[in-house]
Amino acid sequence: MDADLLVSFLTSAVRVATPLLLAALGETLAERGGVINLGIEGVMLAGALAAAIGSTAGGPWAGTFASAATGALLSLGFGLIAVAAGANQIITGTAVTLGAVGATGAVYREVYGSGGVGLSLPTFRVVPIPGLDRIPLLGPALFEQSILSYLGYVAVPAIWFLLFRTRWGLALRAAGESVEAATAAGVRVKRVRIIALTLGGMFAGIAGASLVLAQVGTFAEKMTAGRGFMAVAIVVLGGWRPGRVAWAALFFGGAMALQFLFQSMLLNVPYQLFLMLPYLLTLLVLVGAVGRVRSPAELGRG
Amino acid sequence: MRVERFLPLVAAVLAGIAVLAVTLLATGHDPIIAMGAMWRGAFGSWDTILSAVLPRSIPLIIIGLGIGLAFRAGALNIGAEGQFYAGAIAATWAGLHLNGWPAPLAIAALLITSILAGVVWVAVPVLLRVRFGVLEVISTLLLNFVADALVSWMVQGPLQEAKRIYPQSDPIAVSARLPQVPGTRLHLGLLLAVVLALGLWLIYRRTLWGFQLRATGAGPLAARIAGRIDTNRMIATALLLSGAIAGLAGGTEVSGVSYALFQSLSPGYGFTGIAVALLARLDPLGTLATGLLFGALEAGAGGLQREAGVPAVLVYLIEAVIIIVVLLSDAFARRRSDGRF
Numbered sequence: 086m087d088a089d090l091l092v093s094f095l096t097s098a099v100r101v102a103t104p105l106l107l108a109a110l111g112e113t114l115a116e117r118g119g120v121i122n123l124g125i126e127g128v129m130l131a132g133a134l135a136a137a138i139g140s141t142a143g144g145p146w147a148g149t150f151a152s153a154a155t156g157a158l159l160s161l162g163f164g165l166i167a168v169a170a171g172a173n174q175i176i177t178g179t180a181v182t183l184g185a186v187g188a189t190g191a192v193y194r195e196v197y198g199s200g201g202v203g204l205s206l207p208t209f210r211v212v213p214i215p216g217l218d219r220i221p222l223l224g225p226a227l228f229e230q231s232i233l234s235y236l237g238y239v240a241v242p243a244i245w246f247l248l249f250r251t252r253w254g255l256a257l258r259a260a261g262e263s264v265e266a267a268t269a270a271g272v273r274v275k276r277v278r279i280i281a282l283t284l285g286g287m288f289a290g291i292a293g294a295s296l297v298l299a300q301v302g303t304f305a306e307k308m309t310a311g312r313g314f315m316a317v318a319i320v321v322l323g324g325w326r327p328g329r330v331a332w333a334a335l336f337f338g339g340a341m342a343l344q345f346l347f348q349s350m351l352l353n354v355p356y357q358l359f360l361m362l363p364y365l366l367t368l369l370v371l372v373g374a375v376g377r378v379r380s381p382a383e384l385g386r387g
Numbered sequence: 388m389r390v391e392r393f394l395p396l397v398a399a400v401l402a403g404i405a406v407l408a409v410t411l412l413a414t415g416h417d418p419i420i421a422m423g424a425m426w427r428g429a430f431g432s433w434d435t436i437l438s439a440v441l442p443r444s445i446p447l448i449i450i451g452l453g454i455g456l457a458f459r460a461g462a463l464n465i466g467a468e469g470q471f472y473a474g475a476i477a478a479t480w481a482g483l484h485l486n487g488w489p490a491p492l493a494i495a496a497l498l499i500t501s502i503l504a505g506v507v508w509v510a511v512p513v514l515l516r517v518r519f520g521v522l523e524v525i526s527t528l529l530l531n532f533v534a535d536a537l538v539s540w541m542v543q544g545p546l547q548e549a550k551r552i553y554p555q556s557d558p559i560a561v562s563a564r565l566p567q568v569p570g571t572r573l574h575l576g577l578l579l580a581v582v583l584a585l586g587l588w589l590i591y592r593r594t595l596w597g598f599q600l601r602a603t604g605a606g607p608l609a610a611r612i613a614g615r616i617d618t619n620r621m622i623a624t625a626l627l628l629s630g631a632i633a634g635l636a637g638g639t640e641v642s643g644v645s646y647a648l649f650q651s652l653s654p655g656y657g658f659t660g661i662a663v664a665l666l667a668r669l670d671p672l673g674t675l676a677t678g679l680l681f682g683a684l685e686a687g688a689g690g691l692q693r694e695a696g697v698p699a700v701l702v703y704l705i706e707a708v709i710i711i712v713v714l715l716s717d718a719f720a721r722r723r724s725d726g727r728f
Contacts, residue, residue, distance in 0.1 A: 172717070172718045175463050176661070176710065176714060177714060180707045181707065183655075183703050183706055183707045184703065186655075187707065188704045190700030191704065195698070310532065311532045315529075321525075355543075364529045364533050365533060367529050368526055371521045372519045
């Protein structure tokens, strides 16, 4: 394999990994607080549509803010149902995703018509970072990306800091480990969880924006195609730590980018096998990860 | 059964309709006209009832029964969509090889193949859960996407029609097709769904196994210690049966409606089935009713799109509202009585 092909593979791996990374970081916040948000798939999808509409109206930045606001609001809604009212988290998440599929489908056809013609949106350009993009192989892959990828890079240490170096992060992790102990220590468990969900939802919304504005360039119904669920698996693989979550996201980005690589190598293998690959890898990885890493003790208990 | 148990369900459906009305208003449609179109799409004539509502309800009821079975044991099978597709692929493959078989045998062979495929598809999550402790929620969910890609490959590869133009299979053998009520699209699958519901109802009501299933779901620890129930085994069995039933739904859909495999054969039956089961409180006879309700909703959504130009996908938003209202009312009821789900 020649170097050009490798560079283009790595570049697309990072580009494809960006929405996964942003969504997984958001889910890390939720799960550190003990809440599993399967609605993240729907939040991403809603963020993607908000990004498309916002970008049509006022350019990519407007789209990004719209997606962040939509993601935060929708996850706040999830939090009110699953945390404040205490409904089953898994089923609430499934309902949020189902509702997002319905709402985005209807709004999309209402706004753009049902012609099915590819929609062309104002998108983020690739912004090379001078100097760093000269590094062989990794330079172009990591530093010739859109601004949203760079946002993902910055978010990794930021979320780490938030979780492990602030009082709020300590309170959140306490809520994720033992509701009783956290409550005894004066943590308002429901409140801290809902804030984490809302903040995480903002990231999931932006993840949808990065899919639309920095990767695909258009919106299509159900376009997230399970990336939100993949993000949930990435969090497990990353052991609920932002740094490892970033590696895990990159690994998945690589698995998804493989199909472009193999298509360009004209291998005589049905392309659908590569569509399956990331999901099968996720399963494999979960088998390896469970038991090796410890999940927050209160995860999913409600 | 007490009447007030069903008040939240009525409230949920009303809330769903209210959200629909608000959405219609917000998007500039006249809700009265649009809902009229929806009503006519479902209950406008005997033909819409027999050819749209009932055939649409059949897979929803069957899948809802399967999901309800798993949920009773506390196993959250979110992968009925994938198990349905596994069943549909296997049923199509079988149906293409059954030429010359007598009809009852051909139909039985096709349905059994689809059931086995559903079992195989859910066996992976079962194994992962029992052996490695991987949550079935995530594994069943992920396999939905694998099944989707598998269907796409099948209809463009091994099972593609002979001319190799369209992404679909050839029609299955005539003898492997479920009989229909003449002049309508209502097929024998409805009877199958009713029999299955009655059978499960009896099992839940009258057998020790049915009780153990419920006990496992209500509190695995208590079931294990106080009831001496092998909860792992209960959960595995429940998941396998639930996959079998979802696979069967794929079989009846191919054998009774589509006669062929193609992509998007299921408009999300596996997810709607969750709402169907939950709304019925996991009760098999209730599932018959909620399956009909959602079949009518989706048939009505078809009318909504044809007559009023409102996108039919909106129906998923309504379903989501219904699920959430039921969840919320359960949560508040629990808070009042301080029991656990």
